Amino acid sequence: GFYGQYGGSYIPEILYSSQQQILHAFEEAKNDPAFLTELNKQWQQFSGRPTPLTFCENLTNHFGGAQIYLKREDLNHSGAHKMNNVIGQGLLVKRMGKKRVIAETGAGQHGIATALVAARLGLECTIYMGAKDIERQYPNVFWMKQLGATVVPVTTGAQTLRDALDEALRDWSSSHEDSHYLIGTSCGCAPFPEMVAFFQSVIGEEVREQSVAQFGQFPDRLYACVGGGSNACGLFLPFLDEKNVEMVGVEAGGKGLELGEHSIRLSHNLGQPGIAQGFSTMFLQDQAGQLQETHSIAAGLDYVGVSPIIAHLAEIGRIKMTYAMDDEVINACTLLLKKEGIIPALESSHALAGAFKDAPNLPKESRIVINLSGRGDKDIFNVAKAVQDE
Numbered sequence: 001g002f003y004g005q006y007g008g009s010y011i012p013e014i015l016y017s018s019q020q021q022i023l024h025a026f027e028e029a030k031n032d033p034a035f036l037t038e039l040n041k042q043w044q045q046f047s048g049r050p051t052p053l054t055f056c057e058n059l060t061n062h063f064g065g066a067q068i069y070l071k072r073e074d075l076n077h078s079g080a081h082k083m084n085n086v087i088g089q090g091l092l093v094k095r096m097g098k099k100r101v102i103a104e105t106g107a108g109q110h111g112i113a114t115a116l117v118a119a120r121l122g123l124e125c126t127i128y129m130g131a132k133d134i135e136r137q138y139p140n141v142f143w144m145k146q147l148g149a150t151v152v153p154v155t156t157g158a159q160t161l162r163d164a165l166d167e168a169l170r171d172w173s174s175s176h177e178d179s180h181y182l183i184g185t186s187c188g189c190a191p192f193p194e195m196v197a198f199f200q201s202v203i204g205e206e207v208r209e210q211s212v213a214q215f216g217q218f219p220d221r222l223y224a225c226v227g228g229g230s231n232a233c234g235l236f237l238p239f240l241d242e243k244n245v246e247m248v249g250v251e252a253g254g255k256g257l258e259l260g261e262h263s264i265r266l267s268h269n270l271g272q273p274g275i276a277q278g279f280s281t282m283f284l285q286d287q288a289g290q291l292q293e294t295h296s297i298a299a300g301l302d303y304v305g306v307s308p309i310i311a312h313l314a315e316i317g318r319i320k321m322t323y324a325m326d327d328e329v330i331n332a333c334t335l336l337l338k339k340e341g342i343i344p345a346l347e348s349s350h351a352l353a354g355a356f357k358d359a360p361n362l363p364k365e366s367r368i369v370i371n372l373s374g375r376g377d378k379d380i381f382n383v384a385k386a387v388q389d390e
């Protein structure tokens, strides 16, 4: 489970047997036609796949450059790409005969997706969420509780995603016999990064077919925001061998480049290699190697680590990493609203901001696909505050 120097399994001895169980269950399932049939059936009938590839004519004319397409992961059930991974891992939990799932969440999208699937599959569900995130993403929290999930507020540290992830891991250490830790992004010890990327890859597989069907060839460039890295893995990995398809990952530039003001792990050499939370990757850390606080207007990007798969692909230059500042994100969000009648999540608005910077300078005959990882309903209060502040 290594991607260049990143990845691996740095976990306490007590979790080793559960990790091996997941590893073997995943290896068997991904080669079992019956599992894949059930997975595709749930993706279609429960989540509503395939999601559309939407051409944005007004935005294309507005920028006067590349033709702009959106991959509509906002149209999944629960309103984000998180559902792709949760359905996959949920079916794996049934296959392993476990009865309970644990999850961490920041933006609440992974949390609500987990609660929805737990209800549908008859699994007990505990969600760990930073108290600060519970406040700023309360719409999702309300439904998690209505769905029967136990939402545990995390009040340690900065009370955001990293602290929730630590608490979820603590729970799993003592409940791993009957509980599965349903991680929400392509981070953590092996096989989580590969497994989450595998389930999310349905995004890029669909774009391969849709781009040829809609404009006769693969896109010239792909954009995705990068929090933990799962929606980026999902869009990018099916195109990895297509050398003419460029890939741009957009991180959260927050309020500025001082430590604590942003969540930029890979651009600008702001992150350093480190080992934490079960894996090795690029983390934001101080000189002593302590993990640092992060900031983003988008809770889903407010995370100190990043997928080892993305860290490796960025290091070898296959993915170009950039970042978008909070104010650029709000502008991109409101431009999509006004020009195309689509409400993007603040996380996805980072990918929009990154693409909108490039679009005017790209040839008119080029085509870009932006991963619209989620819808903006959860962000009502944050957007309202931001536009008032302008």
Ligand SMILES: Cc1ncc(COP(=O)(O)O)c(/C=N/[C@H](C(=O)O)[C@@H](O)C(C)C)c1O
Pocket (backbone or CB within 6 Å): 080, 081, 082, 104, 105, 106, 107, 108, 109, 110, 111, 161, 184, 185, 186, 225, 226, 227, 228, 229, 230, 231, 232, 299, 300, 301, 303, 345, 347, 348, 373, 374, 375
């Ligand atoms: C709509 C939306 N878009 C992008 C992301 C970033 O997660 P990745 O795709 O794994 O980089 C997120 C991340 N959301 C997670 C959550 O809902 O809990 C996040 O906070 C953590 C699981 C990392 C998201 O909700």
